[in-house]
Amino acid sequence: QPGLIPLRPLALGEIFGSAVVVVRRNLLPLGGAAALVAGLSTLVTLGVLIGSGSLQTYADAKWVEDVLKGGMPPGGILLAAILGLLVSTIGGPVIAGIATAYSGAGALGRDGKGAVAERLNGRWPQLLGVAAIVGVAVCAGLMLLVVPGVIAYLIWVFAAPAVVMERASASPALRRSVVLTRGHRGRILGTVVLSMIIGAVASAVVSSLFGAILGATSTVTVLVVTQLVAVFVGGLTSAWTGAVIALLYI
Numbered sequence: 001q002p003g004l005i006p007l008r009p010l011a012l013g014e015i016f017g018s019a020v021v022v023v024r025r026n027l028l029p030l031g032g033a034a035a036l037v038a039g040l041s042t043l044v045t046l047g048v049l050i051g052s053g054s055l056q057t058y059a060d061a062k063w064v065e066d067v068l069k070g071g072m073p074p075g076g077i078l079l080a081a082i083l084g085l086l087v088s089t090i091g092g093p094v095i096a097g098i099a100t101a102y103s104g105a106g107a108l109g110r111d112g113k114g115a116v117a118e119r120l121n122g123r124w125p126q127l128l129g130v131a132a133i134v135g136v137a138v139c140a141g142l143m144l145l146v147v148p149g150v151i152a153y154l155i156w157v158f159a160a161p162a163v164v165m166e167r168a169s170a171s172p173a174l175r176r177s178v179v180l181t182r183g184h185r186g187r188i189l190g191t192v193v194l195s196m197i198i199g200a201v202a203s204a205v206v207s208s209l210f211g212a213i214l215g216a217t218s219t220v221t222v223l224v225v226t227q228l229v230a231v232f233v234g235g236l237t238s239a240w241t242g243a244v245i246a247l248l249y250i
Helices: 012-025 027-051 055-060 062-068 075-107 115-120 124-143 147-156 159-166 170-181 185-214 219-249
Strands: none
Touching: 012 027, 012 075, 012 185, 012 219, 027 055, 027 075, 027 219, 055 062, 055 075, 055 219, 075 115, 075 124, 075 159, 075 219, 115 159, 124 147, 124 159, 124 170, 147 170, 147 185, 159 170, 159 219, 185 219
């Protein structure tokens, strides 16, 4: 174990614990990048809601009851949800790629300074291209009864790390991820889903606390404030999930 990550198959607790260390050691750049993605997703969602005149309807949440009864959400809310999801699914591989650079440096006993610049020097277009391909495929699959999106995610979850660590271009990185995940997709799914659930619960708890503090303020104000809080909390949790993916790749 030359660095913070044992170079052997890791137990689930070791993966989660090492991911915390990766985020803590690189909190500003990694957490900042993840918060930027979360902020863009929130900005797009709120922007579409405002532009379509659906913000108050969304904040009141009465449309949820109609959906539970078998109805469809209003068009503006549906579009806002889809575009917000698209930003998140494209940003996720980017965060995983950045986290892989730091995790790789940590595995070799380095402090991570300059790791992203070294690994991604002149390679940002490749990373963003792979992220766009994976993000669009996953988002489209999730809208098609969810399962196709999950399959696409599991097949290509290591494409961004392959771009960063193996200097692969888009097509080879996608093929490389297919090879690396083969035979391990069930365990990858369990690990990533658990990390996402932990992050979602943490974000929901913190947002709920702020919502309770605001009390009887208008529903729109509560919505905007809780969304802004979720950006920062979600930035930390998505950075951690990216580090988990990076460790699974390593």
